[in-house]
Structures are given as structure tokens and as C-alpha cells.
Amino acid sequence: MAKTVNIWIDDKHLEVPDTMTIIEAADKHGIYIPRLCYHPDLPPTANCGVCVVELSSAPVPKRACCTPVAEGMKVVTNSKKLRAYRKTLVEMILSNHDVVCPTCAANNKCELQSLANNLGVEPDNLPSILHKEAVDDSSLSIIRDVNKCIACGRCVTVCNEVQTVYALTFADRGIDSHVDTAFSLGMANSPCVNCGQCTVYCPTGALRERSEIDAVWEAILDPEKHVIVQEAPSIRVSLGEEFGMPFGSVTPNKMYAALRKIGFDSVMDTNFTADLTIMEEGTECVAKLKAGEKRPLITSCSPGWIKFMETYYPDLADCVSTAKSPMSMFGTLSKTYYAQENNIDPAKIVSVAVMPCTAKKFEARRPEMRDSGFQDTDYVLTTRELIRMIKEAGIDFANIPDEEPDKGMSFYTGAGTIFGATGGVMEAAIRSAYFLVTETDLEDVEILAVRGLEGVKEATVNVPGFGDLRVAVAHGLSNARKVMDRVREGLATKGESPWHFIEIMACPGGCVGGGGQPYGNDIASRARRGQALYAEDRSLPVRLSHHNPEVKKVYERFLGEPNSKLALKLLHTHYFKRSVSTGQVTGEATHKH
Amino acid sequence: MYREICSKYAPDKDNLICILHEIQNSHPQHYISEEAVQTVAEYLGVPANHIYGVLTFYTMYSTKPRGQNIIRLCESPPCYIKGSENILHKLMTLLDIEVGETTKDGCFTLELCACLGVCGNAPVMMINNDVYGDLTEEKVEEIIEKVRRG
Numbered sequence: 001m002a003k004t005v006n007i008w009i010d011d012k013h014l015e016v017p018d019t020m021t022i023i024e025a026a027d028k029h030g031i032y033i034p035r036l037c038y039h040p041d042l043p044p045t046a047n048c049g050v051c052v053v054e055l056s057s058a059p060v061p062k063r064a065c066c067t068p069v070a071e072g073m074k075v076v077t078n079s080k081k082l083r084a085y086r087k088t089l090v091e092m093i094l095s096n097h098d099v100v101c102p103t104c105a106a107n108n109k110c111e112l113q114s115l116a117n118n119l120g121v122e123p124d125n126l127p128s129i130l131h132k133e134a135v136d137d138s139s140l141s142i143i144r145d146v147n148k149c150i151a152c153g154r155c156v157t158v159c160n161e162v163q164t165v166y167a168l169t170f171a172d173r174g175i176d177s178h179v180d181t182a183f184s185l186g187m188a189n190s191p192c193v194n195c196g197q198c199t200v201y202c203p204t205g206a207l208r209e210r211s212e213i214d215a216v217w218e219a220i221l222d223p224e225k226h227v228i229v230q231e232a233p234s235i236r237v238s239l240g241e242e243f244g245m246p247f248g249s250v251t252p253n254k255m256y257a258a259l260r261k262i263g264f265d266s267v268m269d270t271n272f273t274a275d276l277t278i279m280e281e282g283t284e285c286v287a288k289l290k291a292g293e294k295r296p297l298i299t300s301c302s303p304g305w306i307k308f309m310e311t312y313y314p315d316l317a318d319c320v321s322t323a324k325s326p327m328s329m330f331g332t333l334s335k336t337y338y339a340q341e342n343n344i345d346p347a348k349i350v351s352v353a354v355m356p357c358t359a360k361k362f363e364a365r366r367p368e369m370r371d372s373g374f375q376d377t378d379y380v381l382t383t384r385e386l387i388r389m390i391k392e393a394g395i396d397f398a399n400i401p402d403e404e405p406d407k408g409m410s411f412y413t414g415a416g417t418i419f420g421a422t423g424g425v426m427e428a429a430i431r432s433a434y435f436l437v438t439e440t441d442l443e444d445v446e447i448l449a450v451r452g453l454e455g456v457k458e459a460t461v462n463v464p465g466f467g468d469l470r471v472a473v474a475h476g477l478s479n480a481r482k483v484m485d486r487v488r489e490g491l492a493t494k495g496e497s498p499w500h501f502i503e504i505m506a507c508p509g510g511c512v513g514g515g516g517q518p519y520g521n522d523i524a525s526r527a528r529r530g531q532a533l534y535a536e537d538r539s540l541p542v543r544l545s546h547h548n549p550e551v552k553k554v555y556e557r558f559l560g561e562p563n564s565k566l567a568l569k570l571l572h573t574h575y576f577k578r579s580v581s582t583g584q585v586t587g588e589a590t591h592k593h
Numbered sequence: 594m595y596r597e598i599c600s601k602y603a604p605d606k607d608n609l610i611c612i613l614h615e616i617q618n619s620h621p622q623h624y625i626s627e628e629a630v631q632t633v634a635e636y637l638g639v640p641a642n643h644i645y646g647v648l649t650f651y652t653m654y655s656t657k658p659r660g661q662n663i664i665r666l667c668e669s670p671p672c673y674i675k676g677s678e679n680i681l682h683k684l685m686t687l688l689d690i691e692v693g694e695t696t697k698d699g700c701f702t703l704e705l706c707a708c709l710g711v712c713g714n715a716p717v718m719m720i721n722n723d724v725y726g727d728l729t730e731e732k733v734e735e736i737i738e739k740v741r742r743g
Binding site: 160166168169218 | 627629630634636640641642643644645646649650656
């Protein structure tokens, strides 16, 4: 039980629980202590020393991030001595940092840059001791530039503790200590699942996405190419914040307008294929339920989760829905259905996806994602990359007049849009699975038990004609582990999974907290973006995927019915087994339909 | 082979250091390979990246193949003050290698290490399990010749 203690920070009296550190107490009461390696979402690593404060009880300054509060503690956050300490620390970090701010992906978002600026660090106070090392560009998703790394350790913490992926580690010791993959084999030869949470928490530009901006511009500027673009649910609630609009602004129509202005030939929407995913996955789920299947059905939209499953749980691969992600369904349809409907040669179509995700870059290049006869999705841009393109094109996003998307693969329901928040796919699936079993619509479509940021959420939904449908939702891969371990145990001991249906998203908060989202992507901002998606859901005229008129049309004109032979060929996939040490494929885990 | 060494110990992560030592000592090239780490990772249920972190933290472990004899010259301050740098240059010239390298004939690998605990005899080096103190350039030449002859 936490006790309340009295402390004084810069003579301001605070009453705080004794479980807090000084920096947590200060943050809670709006007192800013300069910091670099500390991040409120992560346990402190106490590596940088910038958050030093003076205590009346200690002869030397202490790090606020790892010093617990105590009764009667008197804290000074700013003094001549502390200013000198912090400045020296930042100067030392800069002297071993590749200072190339204007061309860096993190320019203007870099925590080191702003800290150096705020502290008034003098240029050239210390000579550079940087020994340039090769950049690790082995991964399809993430570039790791060790020359910009300040060894704060956030990526190591998030990779090992939050995501339990175990790709990054500290290697060597003392001055040689650095972040690395095992045996320096590179991200592509590690168990990295490409989730990109390391890029989100990196305070500098040392970890970033592999940019595809140039390739996309090239396609757009090529008159021979027909460039079609799709945007994930999370994009529409994340762009506004970068252009001075209130956090969590819902801006689908400005997004369409900006994409058209950039020059995309056809502006569609991933939310459409989110609804389509529900039809395919929901049908698969209902078939399993009706057959009395003891093994659960697990969602397959999150590519970070899929690679994680292939690496750590290949024995349960048959439980994972064979449905492709909404992005890959869109990619396949863009070169089949869309090409056919619009009489365009699919060889001339360039299919671009804007995703809140770095792992989608890997998913798009999986050799099995070529069911259209071409690479289904040609390029994947993260939200951050689209923001750069909007800025390069000089678009005043906040004031651009609203536009509608092109028709055919853009209509979406509320169920499609909530895919971006943790629990959203589950909620959307329940709304439609209920209909598929009972042939009536749920009266209250909002399933609040699966919403929110609790790591593992469980709910039971009564479906007349079936009984109690037990579901679980996990976000963040350490939580996915908890759920998967219980499934494995349940199947081994009782021959039955604790849940019928499970949603798993690799990133904490779901896609709104994806590895490709704008910088400053902390838990609080993820929650606000998620709420914005639920608000959009409430505002939409259609909130159930099975009532999406364009989805109905694609079945009527092209696919036949959900899980039809053609649908299984184009919209479903299969999984592999991977080495836990290198992430490389070691065999097939399931077979293609 | 790695699996056999592992199975001498309980599959408990506390045994990591001992297992790594035994693997390294039993390898003719005195090192711990990727394959060895994968085997240990699987046996102990410890991620390979964690084992790599441990391996590179301790200077006694090597992730690269090494020679038959490993020279570890102390680089701590007492030895430095007593002229370990001259000894290092002598060794480098004598063996025609840099620190961390192995001679062409595979006989010697030259490494630096932290204090060996015999500062009274500084400068000090170890070759395999033997300690050599009060080193001079002449003495180094003799020792190397002796070890080379076996």
C-alpha cells in the first residue's frame, strides 16, 4: 500500500505516493525536469544523467528518473551547478553523435536536438570523437544508424520488455557499449518483427523506417503508371496533430484531398478492405464455432504479430485466421477487381499503402503476397512519410477543403474504422459474426468490454443460437505472449482454448500506436487517437461491415461470396515457421488453401 | 557437442556463465560460435540477444575464433605506469599482429584485459592459465619463444 509523503520541488509543496520517483512526481504536477533517456511509458534506464537534481539530503546531484521520493525531501531542479552538469553531459553526447540535423528523419522531432537547443549548448565545445560505423540497412522496415545512437537504451527496453521480441541488446562494455543485434548480424537476421516500436521511442534519428518516398514520387510522376492509394484507419486521426489541428482530429476528407493534390490517380481507403476482412474472417470464425472447434481463431491483421507468431508460436499457426490483412486484401484487389472494373492493365497499376506501421513494409514484400500475379502492394508509406510528402508538396493540410474519395473501394462503415484501435477488430467482428449466426443485427453495436488500454481484455458475448462467445484482446507483444501461453496450456491440459476468438495487435494501443506513427507517440496520445476512431464510428451512417454497399458489390460482381474459392485464392494466405535466433524461415507452418 | 555440454547443467539461466566457459574451453579455437549460442539459448530458454550481451560484456569470452595460445596483457593503470605499453608494442612487433588478432600460424591471439590482481609484479600478462610478471621486452621475447616451442 502506497503511503503519501510530503516533498518540496523548487519550494513547491507536493503530496505524492511514496512509490513515485522524483521525475514522476514532478511530471504529475507540471514541473519539468530536463531529461533525455527517460520516457514515461518505460522503466528508467538511468543512462544519460541529464535529469540530475539537487537534494538537501544528498551531497551530490541525483538522477530524478530513478530516485524515489521520500518524506521531507527537498528537491532543486535548476541551479548553476545543474545547468553546468547538464550542458556538459549533452556536449559529451553530441561529441559522439552524427550531427546531421537538416537531413535527419528526426529533424525538429529529435529530443537531443531540442534539449541541446534548450540548454544553450555551445557548438564546438568538444571535438567530435565519432568513429563512423556502417548503417544497418538489412531490414525491409527499419534502418538502424548507430552513428546517431546515444545509447539511451529505450529501444532495448521496448524490444525486450514491452514487446518481448528480443532483437536488440546492449553489446560490449564501458565506452564500447552499444546497441546491437546478436553477433551484429543486422535487423533482418534477428528475431525483429518489424513492429517499429523502437523507432517510436528512439529520441533521435538512430532508428527510422526505410523510406519509400522517392519510389512513390517516381511512380506518381510517371504518366504511364496508374497509382492507387489506400490509407489505414489510424492515418485519418494522426495527420491533423502534425499540422496544428487539435490532437485526435478526424480528417478523412482532408486526407483524401491532400493525396489527390500530391498526385495519386485513384484515392481509395483501407477501411473498405477492413470491412471486407470482417466478412472473410467473420465467416471463418462462424464456421469454426458451428463445427465446435476447440482451437481458437486469432486475428491476422497485424504483420508484427504474424512474424512474432511464426517465430515464437508456430505450433499455433493453424489457429490464426488465414485472412490477409486489410492492406494486402486491398493490394490484391487493386490489381484484379479494380483493374477489371476500370479496364486498366494491372501491370501499369502501382498500389501504394499509407500505414501507421513499419512491419507492413515487410508484409508487402513477403513472397506469398503475389496472388494478383504481381507484387500485390508495391509501396508502403508510414504516417510519418506521408506527412513529409504533404509538406514537400506544400499543402496547407489544416485548411485544405474536404474532398470525397474515388468510388469502388473506399466506402467504409464504423466497424472498419475502429480497426485502428485495440479491440476494434474484435468489436467489428462480433458485430458481423452475430449477424452471420442469428441473421439479425445487434441492438447495441458498442462492445465496451473490449475497448481501452488494459493489456489483456476478456469478454463474453451471448449469441443466440450459439451460446456464450468467449473472446480476448491483447495489444503489445508481451501481452500477446500471455494470451498465447494460456491458449497453448489450455489446449495441452484441457484440449480446449480458454477463448473462442482472440484479437492480437503487435503495438501497444493497436494501430493508432503503430511504429510508423508521428513522433511523440506515447500511451496517452495513442488513447486519444483511439477515442477519435470510436467517435468517428458513432458518427457514421453504417456501422456494420456486412452492410457496406461496396463490399456487397465486390462479392456480387467478382468474388461470389465470403470464403468462396476465388476469395480463398486472392484474400487468404498461409504461414511459416521461423528461427528464434535469426528470424529466417525454416519451413511451412500451414498450407495455402 | 554443444548440446552435450549443456545437458551437464540444469536448464537454469543461472548456469549460463558456466556453460559458456565450458563451451569456449572445449573448442579448439577457444571461442563461442553463433551455433553454440543458439543451442544454449534453446536449452536455457534465454534469448540469443541476451546471451550475446553477456558474451560481449565479459572480456574472457570471445565470439571470434582464436589461436592456440591466448595472451592477455593487463591494461589497468598500475601496469600502464610500469610500462605495459612498451610490452604491448613488443608483442605486436614480435607476433606481427594488432590487438584482437591471431598470428598467421594460429599460434597466438593477443588481447588486452583488466587487472589480473598481481599489481606487485606489474607489468603483467597471462598466457592461457599462466601468469607472467615483472615483464621486460627481453623477457617477453623469451616467454613467447618458450610457449611457441611448447
